[in-house]
Amino acid sequence: MAVYTKVSRPELEKLLNGYELGRLQTMEEILQGVENSNYHITTSSGRYILTLYEKRVKPEDLPFFMALTKHAALKGIPCPLPIADRKGEVLQKLCGRDAAIVRFLEGSMTENITPSHCRQVGEALARFHRATEDFTMRRANALSCSGWERLVLACEARANEAAEDLSAVITSELAYLQKHWPDAAALPQGVIHADLFPDNVFFNGAQLCGLIDFYFSCNDFLAYDFAVCVNSWCFEDEKEFSHDRFDALLGGYESMKPLSEKEREALPLLLRGAALRFLLTRLHDWLNQPPGAIVKVKDPLEYRRKLIFFRENSLQRIQAA
Amino acid sequence: MAVYTKVSRPELEKLLNGYELGRLQTMEEILQGVENSNYHITTSSGRYILTLYEKRVKPEDLPFFMALTKHAALKGIPCPLPIADRKGEVLQKLCGRDAAIVRFLEGSMTENITPSHCRQVGEALARFHRATEDFTMRRANALSCSGWERLVLACEARANEAAEDLSAVITSELAYLQKHWPDAAALPQGVIHADLFPDNVFFNGAQLCGLIDFYFSCNDFLAYDFAVCVNSWCFEDEKEFSHDRFDALLGGYESMKPLSEKEREALPLLLRGAALRFLLTRLHDWLNQPPGAIVKVKDPLEYRRKLIFFRENSLQRIQAA
Numbered sequence: 130m131a132v133y134t135k136v137s138r139p140e141l142e143k144l145l146n147g148y149e150l151g152r153l154q155t156m157e158e159i160l161q162g163v164e165n166s167n168y169h170i171t172t173s174s175g176r177y178i179l180t181l182y183e184k185r186v187k188p189e190d191l192p193f194f195m196a197l198t199k200h201a202a203l204k205g206i207p208c209p210l211p212i213a214d215r216k217g218e219v220l221q222k223l224c225g226r227d228a229a230i231v232r233f234l235e236g237s238m239t240e241n242i243t244p245s246h247c248r249q250v251g252e253a254l255a256r257f258h259r260a261t262e263d264f265t266m267r268r269a270n271a272l273s274c275s276g277w278e279r280l281v282l283a284c285e286a287r288a289n290e291a292a293e294d295l296s297a298v299i300t301s302e303l304a305y306l307q308k309h310w311p312d313a314a315a316l317p318q319g320v321i322h323a324d325l326f327p328d329n330v331f332f333n334g335a336q337l338c339g340l341i342d343f344y345f346s347c348n349d350f351l352a353y354d355f356a357v358c359v360n361s362w363c364f365e366d367e368k369e370f371s372h373d374r375f376d377a378l379l380g381g382y383e384s385m386k387p388l389s390e391k392e393r394e395a396l397p398l399l400l401r402g403a404a405l406r407f408l409l410t411r412l413h414d415w416l417n418q419p420p421g422a423i424v425k426v427k428d429p430l431e432y433r434r435k436l437i438f439f440r441e442n443s444l445q446r447i448q449a450a
Numbered sequence: 451m452a453v454y455t456k457v458s459r460p461e462l463e464k465l466l467n468g469y470e471l472g473r474l475q476t477m478e479e480i481l482q483g484v485e486n487s488n489y490h491i492t493t494s495s496g497r498y499i500l501t502l503y504e505k506r507v508k509p510e511d512l513p514f515f516m517a518l519t520k521h522a523a524l525k526g527i528p529c530p531l532p533i534a535d536r537k538g539e540v541l542q543k544l545c546g547r548d549a550a551i552v553r554f555l556e557g558s559m560t561e562n563i564t565p566s567h568c569r570q571v572g573e574a575l576a577r578f579h580r581a582t583e584d585f586t587m588r589r590a591n592a593l594s595c596s597g598w599e600r601l602v603l604a605c606e607a608r609a610n611e612a613a614e615d616l617s618a619v620i621t622s623e624l625a626y627l628q629k630h631w632p633d634a635a636a637l638p639q640g641v642i643h644a645d646l647f648p649d650n651v652f653f654n655g656a657q658l659c660g661l662i663d664f665y666f667s668c669n670d671f672l673a674y675d676f677a678v679c680v681n682s683w684c685f686e687d688e689k690e691f692s693h694d695r696f697d698a699l700l701g702g703y704e705s706m707k708p709l710s711e712k713e714r715e716a717l718p719l720l721l722r723g724a725a726l727r728f729l730l731t732r733l734h735d736w737l738n739q740p741p742g743a744i745v746k747v748k749d750p751l752e753y754r755r756k757l758i759f760f761r762e763n764s765l766q767r768i769q770a771a
Contacts, residue, residue, distance in 0.1 A: 149581040150526040151573060151706075173573060174526050175659060199524075205471040205495050205533040205551075212526040217584060230526075252472060252494060260470040263538060338496060385472075 134166040134181045134224050141170065141179065144223055147214040148230070150174045161328065164344060169233065176233035178209060181226040186344050188227050193268045194343050195219045195229060197261065197320060204260040208340045209234055234339035236331030244377035247362050249337035250330055251381025254322065254358060257340065258351050258386060261320035270323065270347040272406055274310040277303055280409040287416050291429050295412070298433060302405050310402065311350065311395055321354035322346055326361040352392040355382055356399035360407065360435055367431045370438055375447055393444070400439040408432035455487040455502045455545050462491065462500065465544055468535040469551065471495045482649065485665060487547070490554065497554035499530060502547040507665050509548050514589045515664050516540045516550060518582065518641060525581040529661045530555055555660035557652030565698035568683050570658035571651055572702025575643065575679060578661065579672050579707060582641035591644065591668040593727055595631040598624055601730040608737050612750050616733070619754060623726050631723065632671065632716055642675035643667055647682040673713040676703055677720035681728065681756055688752045691759055696768055714765070721760040729753035
């Protein structure tokens with residue numbers, strides 16, 4: 130992740146004085162990621178990640194994210210356990226930012242997605258959905274159907290700077306989804322990760338060993354979370370839809386938590402909604418790049434392609450024969 | 451650890467159905483240890499230890515041990531995090547035993563103790579003492595001064611089977627300690643590990659990375675916990691007292707939590723008490739070996755030697771010049 134906030138060694142040592150993590154040994158900036166400032170730190174107690182929350186994360190949401198990852202980790206979901214200081218507090222202030230220390234997870238994202246990876250991701254997502262059934266805090270999804278309208282309004286006037294028909298694509302798609310999006314009670318809801326892209330899943334060799342980055346987690350349709358994964362895991366080179374990957378992702382999910390008939394029926398719509406959501410946020414970032422930005426803005430047109438694919442192909446057509 | 455209770459793969463799979471740990475991949479008996487039955491298990495979520503509690507662990511103490519290790523792990527003490535099932539329960543029943551699954555810790559015990567190991571153990575012990583200051587559950591130490599009398603009564607008649615003067619040694623030592631043992635309020639108390647021997651500390655290369663086996667943990671004098679470590683870490687080949695190791699252990703402890711004047715004054719007595727405690731339990735086990743036992747009984751005379759050393763040497767004499 131791009132480090133926006135530089136933390137000095139003495140500042141970190143002062144923070145660590147409030148913890149029982151022992152002596153600071155090493156600290157190193159982590160360059161991947163786009164949302165927050167992250168440091169890999171080692172102390173005489175082990176390896177940890179220090180995160181400073183930059184402006185995209187709302188301070189009032191942090192207790193939800195921290196409690197959620199703790200809840201999931203205590204049930205064995207391989208996600209980063211937040212570490213409490215001597216007083217029992219997870220959230221800290223450092224360099225004018227909200228900050229937290231979580232346990233380091235081994236592993237790294239995969240560069241070559243195979244159906245085996247997809248199967249494991251599907252299984253892990255279902256286990257996360259089951260493990261959080263008794264999690265009692267709630268957070269609304271600001272980036273669900275009701276939030277897309279705001280983004281379309283902010284982007285439509287300049288959308289054609291990215292592609293000549295893009296304004297028409299997003300306005301027509303929004304209208305379609307607003308008309309057909311399921312009511313809250315129509316599908317099973319729960320806590321969703323909402324951003325389980327390949328860069329948020331770690332593997333150790335061939336084995337899934339970590340889910341990270343829960344900073345979009347919220348309450349929404351569980352099957353929408355699955356649709357986000359289909360969008361992000363099931364296209365080869367982000368272009369060609371892979372039926373094998375889709376079947377593996379679905380098989381993995383359903384081995385732990387079968388989709389209901391209604392969820393299956395809604396899936397084509399949810400796939401389009403997930404595609405639009407990432408198209409809109411990427412378009413918004415692309416249109417609003419600050420001059421000289423250090424962060425590489427992701428290509429919004431990747432999700433235009435995915436959206437068009439899901440418009441044109443029914444669920445029957447995307448499942449392997 | 452010696453596996454007393456054999457768990458079949460189907461039995462373990464059935465237990466895992468209640469968890470969100472994914473599919474069982476491998477299970478393997480762990481042969482080290484003497485108290486409980488342990489299995490190393492891997493699931494699609496990672497590596498874990500399954501423990502079945504054998505008769506030495508009282509069921510009513512298990513909630514204390516589980517809550518304590520969770521509390522410490524959440525503060526970054528490198529100890530095994532207990533994993534909750536889907537209902538949030540850590541304690542289970544398996545094969546007629548109480549059982550629990552905890553997260554696997556990397557590392558292994560050291561075969562060659564150096565002052566650097568001792569320094570890290572001292573530091574980790576102090577951090578454990580600090581991290582549990584706000585832990586609210588309590589457990590009395592059944593193996594403190596008041597418990598030794600019971601063991602002496604059970605052993606003294608046959609103690610000379612182990613060494614010809616042993617009955618006189620233990621009865622005279624008990625009398626001395628009973629007379630001089632500090633009142634509860636005389637020294638700082640807290641949660642102690644009470645058994646932080648070299649086989650309960652893991653290292654990864656040169657670095658301490660795990661404290662395990664909290665099944666003697668209880669409330670008692672913090673400096674008594676330190677005295678247990680001196681007994682178990684500071685004798686070369688379990689015979690020659692190492693002043694360098696002692697200084698390193700003390701230095702590590704005091705870098706996090708300086709001993710008070712009163713704790714320092716009491717240390718010679720606490721060292722003798724810790725030596726007697728392990729002499730008595732080992733003697734008891736040695737005298738009561740069941741025929742054909744699979745567990746190797748530890749040598750009680752090792753702690754007779756240590757006790758005599760601490761009788762004959764003051765604190766000034768055991769600190770390196």
